[in-house]
Amino acid sequence: MSGTASLDQQQDASPQETSRGSHPFTESHLRDLVGREFPGGEFTIEPHRQWLLNDVVLGRPGGFPEPGSLAHPLYVYLSTGAMGITWDELFEWCGAAAEDGPMFGEHETDVISPLLVGSTYTVTGRIVSGVRKAGRRAGVFDIVAYTLDIADAAGERVASTTNSIVFPRRSE
Amino acid sequence: MNRSLPNVDEVLPVWVNESVDPERMKTMAALLDDSNPIHFDLMTLKKLGMGDRQVNQGPSNLGYILNMLEEWAGAGSVRQVRVRFSSNVHAGDCLQAGGTVTRVRQEDGRHFIDCNVHLQIDGGDVALAGTATVIWKEH
Numbered sequence: 315m316s317g318t319a320s321l322d323q324q325q326d327a328s329p330q331e332t333s334r335g336s337h338p339f340t341e342s343h344l345r346d347l348v349g350r351e352f353p354g355g356e357f358t359i360e361p362h363r364q365w366l367l368n369d370v371v372l373g374r375p376g377g378f379p380e381p382g383s384l385a386h387p388l389y390v391y392l393s394t395g396a397m398g399i400t401w402d403e404l405f406e407w408c409g410a411a412a413e414d415g416p417m418f419g420e421h422e423t424d425v426i427s428p429l430l431v432g433s434t435y436t437v438t439g440r441i442v443s444g445v446r447k448a449g450r451r452a453g454v455f456d457i458v459a460y461t462l463d464i465a466d467a468a469g470e471r472v473a474s475t476t477n478s479i480v481f482p483r484r485s486e
Numbered sequence: 487m488n489r490s491l492p493n494v495d496e497v498l499p500v501w502v503n504e505s506v507d508p509e510r511m512k513t514m515a516a517l518l519d520d521s522n523p524i525h526f527d528l529m530t531l532k533k534l535g536m537g538d539r540q541v542n543q544g545p546s547n548l549g550y551i552l553n554m555l556e557e558w559a560g561a562g563s564v565r566q567v568r569v570r571f572s573s574n575v576h577a578g579d580c581l582q583a584g585g586t587v588t589r590v591r592q593e594d595g596r597h598f599i600d601c602n603v604h605l606q607i608d609g610g611d612v613a614l615a616g617t618a619t620v621i622w623k624e625h
Binding site: 366367369370372384391400419421423425 | 503513517518520535544546547548550553557562564565567569570573
């Protein structure tokens with residue numbers, strides 16, 4: 315997923331199916347997707363990965379990070395790496411593939427306690443919404459949102475992230 | 487040294503990325519395990535008719551907004567960010583992350599600052615925009 319969504323003139327789509335090959339992904343499939351749980355997993359904010367992430371996004375320079383220091387807040391989004399399925403598998407859940415051009419729609423980060431370098435976190439999550447729409451220029455597309463909850467070693471939720479993906483659909 | 491609370495309508499200090507570096511997109515692709523070649527392979531971009539500049543990862547664009555907030559309010563200050571991605575950022579783009587204070591509130595003895603935030607492409611569109619909340623540290 316890479317591009318970003320610019321879908322003006324959005325409106326609810328009239329009932330119809332879209333297809334990927336011979337497998338139609340209907341609005342019924344979209345509704346059934348909501349509530350589906352991710353397998354989940356764990357991730358550890360390794361110091362070298364924190365250094366690399368900070369360098370990539372031009373964060374505050376501060377030398378090699380010590381365990382226990384504050385991680386870049388973008389690490390809340392990076393918890394997607396521990397949702398327990400690959401991007402390709404998530405796209406497959408949504409009746410799509412990377413070559414269909416899924417786009418990043420909206421993002422939300424919620425932080426209760428900042429994430430720390432060297433700490434290990436548990437990730438759980440689920441699909442929280444699925445909506446079919448149509449745009450004058452974009453045609454039919456689905457917006458699928460998922461939420462991931464991040465818990466510390468004590469099992470306390472410390473942060474969450476909700477992201478939506480826009481899937482362009484080819485009408486049948 | 488204590489610092490005073492910001493005021494509503496106060497403009498946040500602008501954070502600037504003078505030129506988006508395509509080399510950093512390669513590292514980000516590895517960190518995200520993002521296999522999409524539009525972030526690093528010019529041949530693919532040309533084949534897809536997407537021009538001759540790599541497309542920056544959306545999370546990196548979000549990261550610039552987070553940098554802007556932390557440089558202003560302090561490390562570990564971000565409590566919430568909600569943004570909508572509206573335009574792609576390409577290699578070589580000059581970006582400005584900024585925002586405006588919309589509300590100052592107190593809860594449980596702590597001050598929270600709500601803001602509108604955006605990432606502007608110099609000479610182009612707004613790449614993403616939304617809202618954010620930071621916890622205000624007095625020093």
